[in-house]
Amino acid sequence: MKHSALHTASYDASSLELDLDALRKQFPILTRTMRGKRFSYLDNGATSLKPEAVIAAESRYYTELSANIHRGVYEFSEQATVEYDGAREKVARFIGADRNGSVIFTKSTTESVNVVAYGWVRKYLGPGDELVTTEIEHHANLIPWQEACKAVGARLRFIPVNPDGSLQLESLEDVIGERTKLVAITAMSNVTGYMPDLERIIGLAHARGARVLVDGAQYVSHHPINVAELGCDFLVFSGHKMCGPTGIGVLYGKNDVLEAMDPLIYGGDMVSKVKRDEASYKPVPDKFEGGTPNIAGAIALGAAVDFLAEVGMQRILEHERSLLEYLVERASRVDELVSYGPDDLSVRGGIFSFNYGDVHPHDAGALLDQEGVAVRTGFHCAQPLMKVFGVTGTVRASVYLYNTTDDIDALIDGLARIKDVFG
Ligand SMILES: Cc1ncc(COP(=O)(O)O)c(C=O)c1O
CATH class of the missing domain: 3.90.1150.10 (Aspartate Aminotransferase, domain 1)
Known part of the structure; x- marks a missing residue:
């Protein structure tokens, strides 16, 4: 390279x-x-x-390895597995994840949000529950919640927005209440660059017993972040906005929440035992990565975070x-x-x-x-x-x-x- x-x-x-x-x-x-x-x-x-380092990493996977992961007993497959899992560790380090949290590879921020909407919101929210978001979100951090709330009869609520696109944080206490189960909020607006006070929002949400998903699609590529310190329950972002390739995204989550969630995608590589009528699933993160993942993309994302960390x-x-x-x-x-x-x-x-x-x-x-x-x-x-x-x-x-x-x-x-x- x-x-x-x-x-x-x-x-x-x-x-x-x-x-x-x-x-x-x-x-x-x-x-x-x-x-x-x-x-x-x-x-x-x-x-x-x-x-160049990212382009080279993606290309090198295809020219030198080109093998599937987790399945082969031969050298190139083992090496691809080591590099894929190594990329996961690099990304975890880059966002400051500690051993209480895990990085799951998805295809994008959009997919990561949907994994939570299907696997957590639809499982744990019901009539009377509330999901709080804002009007400054990218559609990717809005529509999956609209659909999930509709499906389970939960209420979608919004932190009021000021005319300049900032949030009325003085209204937080009115919106985030005992019925709030999830707060889904951007770390940085893709329209104005506005960055809400996440510490304050996460602090209040946790005090009310709610989980918090942070949309880091714009933020993670531009700012140092430490999820262990921030305390968010989920962080979602995309590789392509941070010098990495398209088709690779990240869902970070706290392990206890991820363990209790259902996967979005079922199939090969995420199962531990399969019988004719039922199956059991591997632990986190594998349970969320059914099918052959974007191996080259993950390895190249690892190169991207190396690059950003070095700069x-x-x-x-x-x-x-x-x-x-x-x-x-x-x-x-x-x-x-x-x-x-x-x-x-x-x-x-x-x-x-x-x-x-x-x-x-x-x-x-x-x-x-x-x-x-x-x-x-x-x-x-x-x-x-x-x-x-x-x-x-x-x-x-x-x-x-x-x-x-x-x-x-x-x-x-x-x-x-x-x-x-x-x-
Ligand atoms: C704030 C924000 N969230 C989510 C997304 C969706 O990202 P992707 O299209 O990579 O899924 C974007 C993309 O522009 C974004 O800016």
Whole structure:
């Protein structure tokens, strides 16, 4: 595996500066142009770019091992098993899991939420019970709860939201009560970057006897996290947003909760004994990983967390903070730009959603594409939050470790071009 440029970058442990030149060389796609212009990738909220080390890890599995896990008695299968289980340990370390919790591989955040919705909510909630969530969630952390609550007759409740997309935490005590069984909340909004005070929410939920699921799809890739300290019962996230491949996601859960849950997928590899009319299942995590898993994806996710850990999550966080400040400052000087999210940047990650005059977000995105700038446009799988803002969509720019102020400049300069076209 070649990641020489990263190794030659001198990471002084006391410095929070990223060596951007060396870092950017790790991402082969950054050598490409888009529409003949410098490629400014500002769609990291949708998915991240992949470093050479991750691409190499995925490819190496297919070129050197290509064997199924947990089944073979031959060398390559044993090695694939060791690497797959090793990736699980790397991910567990990366999120600070202790021996009271386990990492289960799924295909995505969406699947991880569904595992809990089917295996826990539908099993343990009934009429009179309540599941608390918010209107700032990605649909992946809303629709599975809507359906599960409908199926069992439980009530879905919402922590009230402010007009800027932050939550009214002063209302927490009114919403999270004795009937609350689960609080499902994002750690970072994919529309505004807003990060609710999770410690406060988890503290109250636990005091009321409720479990807490944290949607870390946006957060885990950008912030250091320690689930053992945070105390959440579940954490869900996706590999593809954190320099890893698509098709691999994580469900972290506390062991006692996972043991008491039913799997979503039944079949091979998750069973301990099968008779004609019934079967018993392996312990956690295997019971949740029926069928041949995404072995290459898991191994490559292991490489992704190695990569992120080596760069340093605190360093990534500081870099993105300075990019967000720069973006907000430059955007504040653009007439007719309306942005969404709390003014207090200390509660926000590197996401900036906006509209420009009455230009439709898709038109703005298409013109930015002509300038080599990749942004996301639309309702961002968060229609209830769009309703709060009174819009049908926004343009979203989201940064990651390899972005520079040049990318932000390209975005802001691109807006001038939109002005030329739309007047
Ligand atoms: C906050 C949040 N939750 C959940 C998801 C769903 O992730 P995936 O599509 O990888 O399942 C996303 C994806 O954008 C997200 O931003």
